[in-house]
Amino acid sequence: MYGKMTCADYGFECNFVIEVNSQDSLEQFGMHMTQIHGIDYPKESLMSSVYPVLCMP
Ligand SMILES: [Zn+2]
Numbered sequence: 304m305y306g307k308m309t310c311a312d313y314g315f316e317c318n319f320v321i322e323v324n325s326q327d328s329l330e331q332f333g334m335h336m337t338q339i340h341g342i343d344y345p346k347e348s349l350m351s352s353v354y355p356v357l358c359m360p
Pocket residue numbers: 310315317318319335336339340
């Protein structure tokens with residue numbers, strides 16, 4: 304049920320891989336995107352595309 308997110312999935316030549324099993328991992332992925340690639344990925348958008356379950360209250 305849980306998955307992995309990689310930068311390659313988002314079109315980057317980057318080996319960064321993170322296991323998505325919590326909101327924390329999404330935040331870490333977003334932080335990596337911002338810090339390493341200079342792209343501001345809204346957490347909500349990551350969540351809705353990768354892990355909709357977490358969006359539920
Ligand atoms: Zn990356």
